[in-house]
Amino acid sequence: MEATLITDLTYVEAPAAPVVSLPSLPPTVVQSGLKRSLLTGLFQLAEARLLWRFLRTPARVGEAIRYVEELKREYYGDLKPRKVARVAGRSYREYYEPGRPSAAYDAYVATTVNRAVPFRGDADTLNLVFLAITKKCPLACEHCFEWDALNQKEVLSRADIQDLVARFQARHVTQIFFSGGEPMLRVNDLVAVVEAARPGTDFWVITSGFNFTRENAGRLKRAGFTGVTISLDHHEPARHNAFRGSAQAYQNAVQAVAFAHEAGLVVNLSLCATAEFTTGTNLWAYAELARQLGVTFIQLLEPRAVGHYAGQAVDLSPAQLALLEDFYLKMNFASDYFSWPIVHYYGYHQRRMGCAGAADRFLYVDTDGDMHACPFCQKKSGSALCRTADDGFDAALASLKTRGCHPFSQAAL
Numbered sequence: 001m002e003a004t005l006i007t008d009l010t011y012v013e014a015p016a017a018p019v020v021s022l023p024s025l026p027p028t029v030v031q032s033g034l035k036r037s038l039l040t041g042l043f044q045l046a047e048a049r050l051l052w053r054f055l056r057t058p059a060r061v062g063e064a065i066r067y068v069e070e071l072k073r074e075y076y077g078d079l080k081p082r083k084v085a086r087v088a089g090r091s092y093r094e095y096y097e098p099g100r101p102s103a104a105y106d107a108y109v110a111t112t113v114n115r116a117v118p119f120r121g122d123a124d125t126l127n128l129v130f131l132a133i134t135k136k137c138p139l140a141c142e143h144c145f146e147w148d149a150l151n152q153k154e155v156l157s158r159a160d161i162q163d164l165v166a167r168f169q170a171r172h173v174t175q176i177f178f179s180g181g182e183p184m185l186r187v188n189d190l191v192a193v194v195e196a197a198r199p200g201t202d203f204w205v206i207t208s209g210f211n212f213t214r215e216n217a218g219r220l221k222r223a224g225f226t227g228v229t230i231s232l233d234h235h236e237p238a239r240h241n242a243f244r245g246s247a248q249a250y251q252n253a254v255q256a257v258a259f260a261h262e263a264g265l266v267v268n269l270s271l272c273a274t275a276e277f278t279t280g281t282n283l284w285a286y287a288e289l290a291r292q293l294g295v296t297f298i299q300l301l302e303p304r305a306v307g308h309y310a311g312q313a314v315d316l317s318p319a320q321l322a323l324l325e326d327f328y329l330k331m332n333f334a335s336d337y338f339s340w341p342i343v344h345y346y347g348y349h350q351r352r353m354g355c356a357g358a359a360d361r362f363l364y365v366d367t368d369g370d371m372h373a374c375p376f377c378q379k380k381s382g383s384a385l386c387r388t389a390d391d392g393f394d395a396a397l398a399s400l401k402t403r404g405c406h407p408f409s410q411a412a413l
């Protein structure tokens, strides 16, 4: 069914950002070894309690524990993640894992356990959804994967977004990341949608920092948002601004970090590590900056030849991929860096385990409400919009699972 065109949306304009000097913000990653051990112990206790609550017999609990151990071995090999961050009363270990304690964390463990030892009468496996809510954006980023859709007529209404959230919450999705375009242009809708959502899902917004004022950070937090992913693609202001096509981009991003911190939102800095950027010097300068800003996570993205990059040779060299992997391993697993931000590097695990997108653990919904394997592997696989009672959503999800579109998706997870 054809989606309705929405023409009467009003966007929230960003006021001119004041000039900021680089703030030095308190760390969110736990600095003390004792506290880290205590919080890790609390995660283990919570998991044991949940396993018992879900499965009720020692045999089934044992089966689930073996499955989870095997999963961790596949994902981390011999590495043992030890870093923990604390934000607003919750503990975080991974960007794609809800913080604990929370209903979202319990639901996340439930979905993992249900894969191994089914107990709740469904086969839902989705953990997270990227939901692009607007085609509007004032920037012109080099790597933008939504480039072809940008600044076209809007399709999704607030009611559509609300329905999409409810639909994915009914499928036990425990993290929803609102993207765009620039989702902060629809901050009123973000607030209304999350206020109306039920507990059990962590909500994040992925932003360039545009319109991320102190007031808006507070509104997001009060509405129930957990965190914000802020794009920062270089530690040098001029290079970040050139990459983003905006003279205000660096200032907006850094200021957004400070406001999010103040509001009690978890902060993830997202870095598109281009071939030009990827040197050891740049990576460690970036890490220093992230540490100074007190962020919880750094996300490393590899450039892909889609959207604005379509047709360009943007792949990193094997030596650069090795540099990124070395950076990831040192930052997360070397004791010298236990108090630095936690690095999320999906590409590292994707190369070893295969892809978790294509509706296996995550999927992408674009600004028309159509589903894709992931934000970078775009091939429309049916609509997620609730336009009719029997609108083929389940069939589209099932088809997405079998199709995927990236060679990594052939490997089993």
Ligand code: SF4
Pocket: 137, 138, 139, 140, 141, 143, 144, 145, 146, 147, 180, 181, 182, 208
């Ligand atoms: S990457 Fe994001 S911020 Fe940049 S142009 Fe695209 S939608 Fe806008």
